[in-house]
Amino acid sequence: MAEKTWVRMVTAQTPTNIAVIKYWGKRDETLILPVNDSISVTLDPAHLCTITTVAVSPSFDQDRMWLNGKEISLSGGRYQNCLREIRARACEVEDKEKGIKIAKNDWEKLHVRVASYNNFPTAAGLASSAAGFACLVFALAKLMKAKEDNSELSAIARQGSGSACRSLFGGFVKWIMGKAEDGSDSLAVQLVDEKHWDELVIIIAVVSSRQKETSSTTGMRDSVETSLLLQHRAKEVVPKRIKQMEEAIKNRDFGSFAQLTCADSNQFHAVCLDTCPPIFYMNDTSHRQVKIISCVEKWNCSEGTPQVAYTFDAGPNAVLIAHNRKAATQLIQKLLFCFPPSSDADLNCYVIGDKSILKDAGIEDIKDVEALPPPPEIKDAQRSKGDVSYFICTKPGRGPDLLSDESLALLHPETGLPK
Amino acid sequence: MAEKTWVRMVTAQTPTNIAVIKYWGKRDETLILPVNDSISVTLDPAHLCTITTVAVSPSFDQDRMWLNGKEISLSGGRYQNCLREIRARACEVEDKEKGIKIAKNDWEKLHVRVASYNNFPTAAGLASSAAGFACLVFALAKLMKAKEDNSELSAIARQGSGSACRSLFGGFVKWIMGKAEDGSDSLAVQLVDEKHWDELVIIIAVVSSRQKETSSTTGMRDSVETSLLLQHRAKEVVPKRIKQMEEAIKNRDFGSFAQLTCADSNQFHAVCLDTCPPIFYMNDTSHRQVKIISCVEKWNCSEGTPQVAYTFDAGPNAVLIAHNRKAATQLIQKLLFCFPPSSDADLNCYVIGDKSILKDAGIEDIKDVEALPPPPEIKDAQRSKGDVSYFICTKPGRGPDLLSDESLALLHPETGLPK
Numbered sequence: 161m162a163e164k165t166w167v168r169m170v171t172a173q174t175p176t177n178i179a180v181i182k183y184w185g186k187r188d189e190t191l192i193l194p195v196n197d198s199i200s201v202t203l204d205p206a207h208l209c210t211i212t213t214v215a216v217s218p219s220f221d222q223d224r225m226w227l228n229g230k231e232i233s234l235s236g237g238r239y240q241n242c243l244r245e246i247r248a249r250a251c252e253v254e255d256k257e258k259g260i261k262i263a264k265n266d267w268e269k270l271h272v273r274v275a276s277y278n279n280f281p282t283a284a285g286l287a288s289s290a291a292g293f294a295c296l297v298f299a300l301a302k303l304m305k306a307k308e309d310n311s312e313l314s315a316i317a318r319q320g321s322g323s324a325c326r327s328l329f330g331g332f333v334k335w336i337m338g339k340a341e342d343g344s345d346s347l348a349v350q351l352v353d354e355k356h357w358d359e360l361v362i363i364i365a366v367v368s369s370r371q372k373e374t375s376s377t378t379g380m381r382d383s384v385e386t387s388l389l390l391q392h393r394a395k396e397v398v399p400k401r402i403k404q405m406e407e408a409i410k411n412r413d414f415g416s417f418a419q420l421t422c423a424d425s426n427q428f429h430a431v432c433l434d435t436c437p438p439i440f441y442m443n444d445t446s447h448r449q450v451k452i453i454s455c456v457e458k459w460n461c462s463e464g465t466p467q468v469a470y471t472f473d474a475g476p477n478a479v480l481i482a483h484n485r486k487a488a489t490q491l492i493q494k495l496l497f498c499f500p501p502s503s504d505a506d507l508n509c510y511v512i513g514d515k516s517i518l519k520d521a522g523i524e525d526i527k528d529v530e531a532l533p534p535p536p537e538i539k540d541a542q543r544s545k546g547d548v549s550y551f552i553c554t555k556p557g558r559g560p561d562l563l564s565d566e567s568l569a570l571l572h573p574e575t576g577l578p579k
Numbered sequence: 580m581a582e583k584t585w586v587r588m589v590t591a592q593t594p595t596n597i598a599v600i601k602y603w604g605k606r607d608e609t610l611i612l613p614v615n616d617s618i619s620v621t622l623d624p625a626h627l628c629t630i631t632t633v634a635v636s637p638s639f640d641q642d643r644m645w646l647n648g649k650e651i652s653l654s655g656g657r658y659q660n661c662l663r664e665i666r667a668r669a670c671e672v673e674d675k676e677k678g679i680k681i682a683k684n685d686w687e688k689l690h691v692r693v694a695s696y697n698n699f700p701t702a703a704g705l706a707s708s709a710a711g712f713a714c715l716v717f718a719l720a721k722l723m724k725a726k727e728d729n730s731e732l733s734a735i736a737r738q739g740s741g742s743a744c745r746s747l748f749g750g751f752v753k754w755i756m757g758k759a760e761d762g763s764d765s766l767a768v769q770l771v772d773e774k775h776w777d778e779l780v781i782i783i784a785v786v787s788s789r790q791k792e793t794s795s796t797t798g799m800r801d802s803v804e805t806s807l808l809l810q811h812r813a814k815e816v817v818p819k820r821i822k823q824m825e826e827a828i829k830n831r832d833f834g835s836f837a838q839l840t841c842a843d844s845n846q847f848h849a850v851c852l853d854t855c856p857p858i859f860y861m862n863d864t865s866h867r868q869v870k871i872i873s874c875v876e877k878w879n880c881s882e883g884t885p886q887v888a889y890t891f892d893a894g895p896n897a898v899l900i901a902h903n904r905k906a907a908t909q910l911i912q913k914l915l916f917c918f919p920p921s922s923d924a925d926l927n928c929y930v931i932g933d934k935s936i937l938k939d940a941g942i943e944d945i946k947d948v949e950a951l952p953p954p955p956e957i958k959d960a961q962r963s964k965g966d967v968s969y970f971i972c973t974k975p976g977r978g979p980d981l982l983s984d985e986s987l988a989l990l991h992p993e994t995g996l997p998k
Contacts, residue, residue, distance in 0.1 A: 386842075389849060392811040423805075423855055430808060430853035433861070436838075437876040438845045440869050442852070442859075450859050457856040 166260050167217040167576045168253065170303040171569045174212070174295035174560040175205040176286055177326045177333065178362075178479045180421040180471060181405050182428040185384045185394060190237075191343040192322045195384065195391075196398040198335045199405050200326040201481070202354065203362060204557030205279075207513040210291035211563070212276040213570040214299040216262070220271035226570075226578045227292075228277045241319040242297055243272070250304035267304060274299075275570035275578050280552070286364070286477065293320030294327035298560040310559065314348035330354040330558035332409045334402070354556045357412050361488035361517060364552040365478040365495065367448055376474045379432060379439045386436040393431055398424075414483045418466035421481065422456075425471040432474075441474050448499070448547050452478045455494060455538060462537035467491070489520045492553070496523065497532040498541060499548040513553040585679050586636040586995045587672065589722040590988045593631070593714035593979040594624040595705055596745045596752065597781075597898045599840040599890060600824050601847040604803045604813060609656070610762035611741045614803065614810075615817040617754045618824050619745040620900070621773065622781060623976030624698075626932040629710035630982070631695040632989040633718040635681070639690035645989075645997045646711075647696045660738040661716055662691070669723035686723060693718075694989035694997050699971070705783070705896065712739030713746035717979045729978065733767035749773040749977035751828045753821070773975045776831050780907035780936065783971040784897040784914065786867055795893040798851060798858045805855040812850055817843075833902045837885035840900065841875075844890040851893075860893050867918070867966050871897045874913060874957060881956035886910070908940045911972070915942065916951040917960060918967040932972040 183198035223234050223243065234243070250267035253260060262270065274296060278288050297317040301308060308316075314325035318335075326333045329350040338346030374382075383390050401420055408416035432439035442449050453470055460466045467487040471479050480495075482488035492511070501510040507526055511518050523529060534541035563569075572579050602617035642662065644653045653662070669686035672679060681689065693715060697707050716736040720727060727735075733744035737754075745752045748769040757765030793801075802809050820839055827835035851858035861868050872889055879885045886906040890898050899914075901907035911930070920929040926945055930937050942948060953960035982988075991998050 388816045388842075389808045389811065389846065392808065392815070396811070397807045419855070423807075423853075426855070426857045427808065427853045430849040430851075433852055434842075434846045434849035436842055436845070437880075438872060440861075453857060461856075 165217075165219060166258050167215050167219075167573060168255065168258070168260050168262075168303065169213060169215040169569055169571060169573060169576075170299050171211065171213040171563040171566075172295055172299040172302060172560055173205055173209050173563055174291050174298055174327050175202045175330065175557050176208045176210070176288065176291040177202045177323065178471060178473065179323065179326070180417070180469075180481075181398060181401055181424050183322055183335065184428050184431060185380050185390055186322070188343065189381070191346075192318050193343050193346050194322060194335065194337045195394040197337050197402045198323075198326070199351070199402060199409075200323070200333050200335070201360075201362070201556050202327065202330045202333060202559060204554045205561070206557070207552055207554040208280045208286060208291070210276055210278050210288065210295040211568065211570065212274060212292070212295040212299045214296070214303045215273045215571045215576045216270050216303060217576050218270065220273060220576060223271050223273070225274040226276070229578060234274075238293070238320045242293065242316055243300070245316040245319065246297060246300040246304060246306060249301070249306040249308055251307060253305050272300065272303070273571060273576050277570060281366075286366070289321040290323040290327050293317045293324035294560065296320065297324075298328065302562055311347050311349055315344060315346060318343070318346060318348075328559060331356060331556055334406070350559075351406060351409055354558050357409065357556065359484040360556055361482040361485060361514075362554045362556070363480045363482065363488065363491060363495065363517075364554070365448070365452060365480070365499065366549045366552060367476045367478075367547065368549050374439045374441075374474070379435070379474060382437075382439065383431055383435040387431050387434040389434045390431050393427060397427065415466050418460070418469035418481070418483075421469035421471050429472065441476075442472060448544070449476065449478060451498060451544070452480070455498060455535065456480065458537045459494065459535065485517070485520065488517050488553070492517050492521050492551070493523070493532055494535045495548075495551065496529050497534055498544060500529050500543055500545050501526065502546045509550065511551045511553060514555065515553065517553045584636075584638060585677050586634050586638075586992060587674065587677070587679050587681075587722065588632060588634040588988055588990060588992060588995075589718050590630065590632040590982040590985075591714055591718040591721060591979055592624055592628050592982055593710050593717055593746050594621045594749065594976050595627045595629070595707065595710040596621045596742065597890060597892065598742065598745070599836070599888075599900075600817060600820055600843050602741055602754065603847050603850060604799050604809055605741070607762065608800070610765075611737050612762050612765050613741060613754065613756050614813040616756050616821045617742075617745070618770070618821060618828075619742070619752050619754070620779075620781070620975050621746065621749045621752060621978060623973045624980070625976065626971055626973040627697075627699045627705060627710070629695055629697050629707065629714040630987065630989065631693060631711070631714040631718045633715070633722045634692045634990045634995045635689050635722060636995050637689065639692055639995060642690050642692070644693040645695070648997060653693075657712070657739045661712065661735055662719070664735040664738065665716060665719040665723060665725060668720070668725040668727055670725060672724050691719065691722070692990060692995050696989060700785075705785070708740040709742040709746050712736045712743035713979065715739065716743075717747065721981055730766050730768055734763060734765060737762070737765060737767075747978060750775055750975055753825070769978075770825060770828055773977050776828065776975065778903040779975055780901040780904060780933075781973045781975070782899045782901065782907065782910060782914065782936075783973070784867070784871060784899070784918065785968045785971060786895045786897075786966065787968050793858045793860075793893070798854070798893060801856075801858065802850055802854040806850050806853040808853045809850050812846060816846065834885050837879070837888035837900070837902075840888035840890050848891065860895075861891060867963070868895065868897060870917060870963070871899070874917060874954065875899065877956045878913065878954065904936070904939065907936050907972070911936050911940050911970070912942070912951055913954045914967075914970065915948050916953055917962060919948050919962055919964050920945070921965045928969065930970045930972060933974065934972065936972045
């Protein structure tokens with residue numbers, strides 16, 4: 161029995177990502193195969209990431225998982241697909257020091273434990289399932305010494321959550337829709353790494369949604385079945401945009417990048433509205449999205465050349481990508497003018513992430529926010545206190561990492577239970 | 580000089596209309612030629628119409644016009660186009676009793692006066708320009724004894740305001756986009772008259788807009804120039820829908836009619852959202868449109884077959900078309916539950932038009948409104964007092980009419996000035 165007491169553990173960190181050419185619509189619901197390619201930017205894991213510890217031990221009698229400290233079921237099809245695909249690629253593992261020896265075909269009988277947590281509020285609706293499935297697959301692959309590269313792993317993560325495949329890389333990432341019926345060629349590739357275009361600054365306006373939104377799975381299905389514009393978008397519009405976006409990213413052409421990003425976000429929401437019954441992700445009760453879009457459009461127009469791009473996913477948060485630090489500094493001033501914190505809020509909790517942007521903007525406390533001038537390009541600019549929960553300042557970031565520091569593990573090294 | 584003192588006058592009434600297959604986008608801005616056919620239902624002029632008096636006299640030294648009692652300039656291109664086209668078709672007029680004799684080529688030298696008013700609030704954004712230009716052209720044609728039929732006149736009214744061409748007929752009307760470069764074949768035809776499908780009931784929720792909207796001329800131009808979905812809609816989607824809508828109207832197939840009407844309204848707003856910068860007509864701050872759409876969709880879904888269709892133009896008003904009186908009675912109950920009048924409102928001014936619908940619904944005063952049960956198909960139905968300005972109950976109506984009763988004329992029969 162003594163040799164059966166070992167626990168082998170791996171801890172990994174995976175970023176979240178935001179699409180700049182959107183994924184909306186599956187051609188295969190089980191394999192999660194999309195109707196078009198998509199492109200995303202990976203967000204800095206220092207500010208937004210999932211950390212996952214996976215463990216295996218002959219003493220575990222079933223697969224178990226804890227998400228943000230709470231046990232959840234692994235019986236869902238999406239988890240089962242990921243577990244099955246990774247187990248099929250597991251290899252022999254030997255660690256003489258710890259007395260571990262797992263033969264390739266032992267993996268079918270061994271059970272795993274998974275503990276995962278997000279370093280950002282899950283309720284924020286910031287693609288936590290993308291980072292989560294990417295991290296699960298990446299960590300399990302390392303645990304089981306699978307030889308597949310990150311692109312091959314992305315095709316497995318895709319079966320957990322479509323956009324998860326794009327979280328296997330840093331920088332800018334393309335999810336190639338693929339052609340194969342089994343989905344084997346529907347995977348992510350890195351376009352450029354996070355150093356290629358490192359002057360970009362990303363500011364996320366996190367807002368709490370007061371209304372129940374259509375889940376993206378249901379929404380996509382309805383759009384595929386009823387929108388007469390979706391197929392045109394997928395077949396005619398997106399292929400051209402993907403090429404233009406790849407060029408814009410390669411050449412760090414912010415004007416084209418911003419134009420394509422905004423247009424594609426709007427078109428995704430147009431397809432949602434063309435769905436029967438219509439889906440309104442861009443229609444929050446406080447009108448924040450329209451205010452933000454209007455603010456950005458007016459500013460870009462007044463400057464003659466885009467300073468900022470906006471993009472909105474299937475929820476109310478706004479993701480704003482500023483051309484550079486100077487544009488980001490002006491952007492945070494405009495945003496804080498239009499969306500000041502509630503009177504009792506702590507500025508330190510209202511703008512999180514890379515706070516150096518705030519410092520560059522000369523904002524140290526609430527008084528500085530109150531003293532901000534209205535953006536000159538907006539007539540009768542209104543201040544809407546409390547409409548935004550908080551802002552996250554971040555930038556393009558790197559892909560998955562193994563965390564070798566055992567103190568960061570989420571499972572106890574001996575019991576295999578959450579710490 | 581004595582023979583110069585006559586004034587010849589004609590007064591006409593023209594209905595407004597609401598498109599069920601939308602017109603959005605011009606292929607020629609000056610001639611106002613659309614990128615697709617459209618279909619509308621004419622609204623009962625008893626509740627929504629324009630009345631216009633036109634007059635000619637050798638004593639008039641310039642063309643003048645009064646709209647709702649206020650003098651406006653006729654120098655705009657759209658007025659000038661209509662006046663020129665009608666003058667070119669003017670014929671000889673003789674009225675021995677009044678001593679009037681106008682030769683065909685006298686019309687070039689004679690000046691006209693126009694007085695026009697809407698029997699509904701102009702600020703309501705209920706296609707007053709459609710009824711207005713249709714009435715102007717129709718009345719001038721009668722004044723000048725032009726021999727053109729209403730379809731031919733519609734091609735002139737179209738040059739005042741595109742959708743005006745559809746107000747030259749009652750019932751259901753198709754605006755054929757045409758092919759000719761000079762626009763001569765871009766005109767309206769009647770599909771069926773107002774008696775063909777007379778069980779339909781139309782309820783309009785009039786809401787005051789708190790935000791400035793994009794004018795439809797500017798919006799259409801931006802959409803044509805920037806939306807990648809508009810051309811697909813115009814070329815691929817609308818031609819099929821026009822055929823299906825014509826069939827549905829011919830067969831009084833309310834299920835198909837409602838499905839097509841709602842889908843086309845949503846697609847029009849989708850194209851607006853796909854425009855750069857995006858146009859948000861469906862995004863009013865009080866969320867009324869989404870509430871109304873959601874209410875209708877849930878009800879139709881719970882009944883298994885559509886009871887009501889919704890359609891929204893380039894403004895915040897909702898136009899609801901109920902299958903029959905029974906559906907309309909239930910609809911007004913649901914609408915009054917969700918959008919009750921302000922506490923101090925007079926129900927008599929809150930539901931106008933055909934008040935017999937209210938009576939059928941058993942609603943006589945505010946207390947009856949307060950006692951309405953929540954619609955069972957809507958979970959946690961909320962009441963939003965004051966979000967709707969008022970409701971108009973109406974039905975499909977007839978086309979333009981000459982008003983022979985001289986007491987209805989808006990100009991003084993001797994001075995030719997507004998009464």
